[in-house]
Amino acid sequence: MLHRYPPQHGSQCTNLISIGKRLNFTQQLKNDNSEIQSIVDARSQFPNLNRQDHRDNRIIYLDNAATTHKPQLVIDSLVNHFSNQNANIHRGIHTLAIEATSHYEESRRKVQQFINAREESEVIFTSGTTAGVNLVAQTFAQQQIRPGDEILISILEHHSNLLPWQQLAAQKGAKLKVIPITACGELDMPSLERMLTSRVKILALTHISNSLGTINPIRDIIKMARSQGTYVLIDAAQSVGSYPIDVQDLDCDFLVFSGHKMYGPTGIGVLYGKAELLQAMPPWQFGGEMIRSVQIEKTVFAAPPHKFEAGTPPIAQAIALGAAIDFIGQVGLEHIQAQNQALLAYGTELLAEIPGLQLVGKARHKSAIISFMLEDIHPHDLATILNQAGVAVRAGHHCTQPLMESLGLPGTVRASMAFYNTYEDIDQLKQGLLLAKKIFT
Amino acid sequence: MLHRYPPQHGSQCTNLISIGKRLNFTQQLKNDNSEIQSIVDARSQFPNLNRQDHRDNRIIYLDNAATTHKPQLVIDSLVNHFSNQNANIHRGIHTLAIEATSHYEESRRKVQQFINAREESEVIFTSGTTAGVNLVAQTFAQQQIRPGDEILISILEHHSNLLPWQQLAAQKGAKLKVIPITACGELDMPSLERMLTSRVKILALTHISNSLGTINPIRDIIKMARSQGTYVLIDAAQSVGSYPIDVQDLDCDFLVFSGHKMYGPTGIGVLYGKAELLQAMPPWQFGGEMIRSVQIEKTVFAAPPHKFEAGTPPIAQAIALGAAIDFIGQVGLEHIQAQNQALLAYGTELLAEIPGLQLVGKARHKSAIISFMLEDIHPHDLATILNQAGVAVRAGHHCTQPLMESLGLPGTVRASMAFYNTYEDIDQLKQGLLLAKKIFT
């Protein structure tokens, strides 16, 4: 067996606050005249939560770290765009084009306010987190990095925030350095401090680990990076929509995230970048809409954000991302966060009761992601059994192969909750795991 | 005035076949038990055709070259995915992930069959035409092009099939050569033959000009390129979905198009590439899903198509593109094509009746795009007046600035039809133009 998961030093890790009785799922959220008055109301907005499997069991969806379900408001936004609006944006002066353009740009403003960017032009629509990291690596970093420079990442990174840097380092003769983690799955801060020297040109760090749930203290780390003159890109794929993000307060240079992980559609994401950096960066893709003037001999590019939005953008998806932000506003980010934390506490306590279950990742600050192993049952066998028990989880390396290798694990089972999950969902997860134990012994 | 549009040599240009009486819009398409029995049936599938403006006039949409409207089948596909399926694909073994993966890959097969690619793995999902061209320019061409090599395009190209090559040529010290057009707006074939030497490494050519409607004889040109050892990329943004495309018959190396111009959603496109070329090409973006194995020191990439689909792809949009192909199959591509040609003939004849109207682009083979100038009224003034008259057209350079400059025009007004447009739509266009004349004289 490959299991070499490091021994747990209990004292450093999660101190489970016993949840006593369950946080009231039906609690009142607001008294205003919003449609959404409670988590139950909010939950009713997600049609896919009623989806049944081929045995007519409701599918319990605990794979939210892969992608979240979509509320009706987001689905309706797509339908409305394609049914009543549909036009290509910019440079159009007919009614539909003007409407589509104004909704698209309005969505940019919603994102700007949601992450508190200083200017609208700091918000660039991309096709997702992966595209955002690649954009920065292939433009900004491409110009900044010199042979011998260091690029710093952590062992927690998703492949999307690892491969672009690995590739760039190889191409430039730069060094890719990797911050290790402690036995609990937290960033090893002494190592980080040692590694974060002025030789590090760029630090690319995830806010929340999609595999272990660890929430990194990015605000402090960005401050440290600033003092070394290091640029910082934050992978916020797992945090935007679940935790408040204020890019001005964080003072990061770049921040990337995906619409589909925050109740929005696939095919859309955001790159936030500081205005002065975006202005100085070369474009990434070339095509329609990103120009000021084109001649065969010479092209003058438009200013950000358009410079980075070549071709017809994902118009409907950008508008629907705005709807997702509206939805989050209706529920209240503070309620989403509280519910996530309650589900995490409940789930952690409940699973700990199962003999032979080993939690993977016990950081003190965690998002609602529970990774685990059960005895020596292979994660995929567990996931198959859970699926038959009506519970959708993910198994494997979660696009963090180096992390798994460093943990000596072939992968984990990952149950990831969203605020619309319930305690009963987690009870069912436990039942499925007990069934797996029965089958395998 | 800048009007230096070259004199027309009538004999070389369109020979208008007088349409006599209108092709019957309500004609029966099929007798099978498909839902869609006639063009009227097909038309009823597009909710946005009923959209009204703020004066309660139905908006007549003649901006199809920018983006087409979406049939209910496509909208329903998106709704169904997000309401009943929604999961991230690949590497998932729960029911939803398996379903989503299988629908996503099924859509790839639909595209394969639709363009008659030899293998599924030759179909790469992108975010659109622009991304497809950039992918090829920044990977394949990046490796192929040496200083002094030539890259050949035409003056008809959309910025998206011009800028990536202009950029690459500048970066590599290669020469960007540009095939001119004749007075009718057709490729100047003697020039093309002269320019297409063995020094040309890559020919990047549009199938159909989005500004003039010219249909280029790409099959013959590709044959000529083959004999010089020149690789060929075809920009089929304006043709796929309106005209049959058979990549094996064409024998092009690459072909790119966008979903949103063929009744599909925004945010999705396709790059077709020959298997052996795709295998040898380096990846473009790096991230999740495009790997075989990842270590900090070294990554092994997956085979095509996954090698080129980094990160969470536009899942719902790819599936909806499959629905768009289904829809086209239900109507019948031959009927779509015939209807387009009938509308073109009718529109060309009708507009020619307006004194002072000058058609821009009179190629013998044209798609349903009519570009024109009316006296010396500025295209944007015309478009504004037409919009008030309930007719949505586009005005300007249509992302073909060098073409406009070569024509000595500041831009044109472009009316672009889809098969669901009617003769009455074009009648209304004429009324709007007559109104404009009245206002301006």
Added chain:
Amino acid sequence: MDQEELNKLYDDSILQENRQPYHYGKMPDADLTLEAYNPICGDQFKLFLYTDEDSIKTAYFHGYGCAVSKASTSVLTRELEGCTIEEAKAKCRDFLNWLSEGEGAKVNAPNSWESFAAVRDFPGRLSCAQLAWETIAKEL
């Protein structure tokens, strides 16, 4: 079809300024030449200023643009003459404010501007009216 809005935009004064613009022509010996380029459509005017000490004696313009931009540049050209550079910039800022904020903008709008108020109902054409004024406000 309701033609009222249209008639407001393309009213006699705008059509007239478009047909017979004020001081339309090149002035190669100008002290100051500015370029007003609209990237949305690719239209472009050159503005030629002939100054004496700090004030604009004569202004000309030349180039290509739609009726709205041509009329608005024509009006601007006429109104620039006699202004100091600072007055010219202030006037342009006033025009832009008045155009975007309507009567709410505390600006003394001369009659010559009135026709352009209709542009507010045509968001796609706002940049046409702003073009030359913005160039003076930002680049002079």
Added chain:
Amino acid sequence: MDQEELNKLYDDSILQENRQPYHYGKMPDADLTLEAYNPICGDQFKLFLYTDEDSIKTAYFHGYGCAVSKASTSVLTRELEGCTIEEAKAKCRDFLNWLSEGEGAKVNAPNSWESFAAVRDFPGRLSCAQLAWETIAKEL
């Protein structure tokens, strides 16, 4: 919850092969070592073959994988012994055919394969059963 399908996949025979696989261990002096890597999960087995002339005398395997892949590799290992290289490859092609096409495939399926028929109801796990067989069919 309907456990029937589950019990078919995780039946006694698969669980038994998983718990006590045949010839599980490293064989460093093998003439032929193949690697069966499943990129979907990252699982990996090494296949060790000890040949004599053209036939496989002894086979071992070692590595990490799920119950299904381990059981299927165990069954394969047992069945490889005594085959010539060609017979081994043919057998693996038969297994893969039988697995994907079901009883329709005109293949003589031994009893030892029967348990794997259940994998057909678990499309996400097909590659687990195929893994080692595919490696022999393609890479031997």
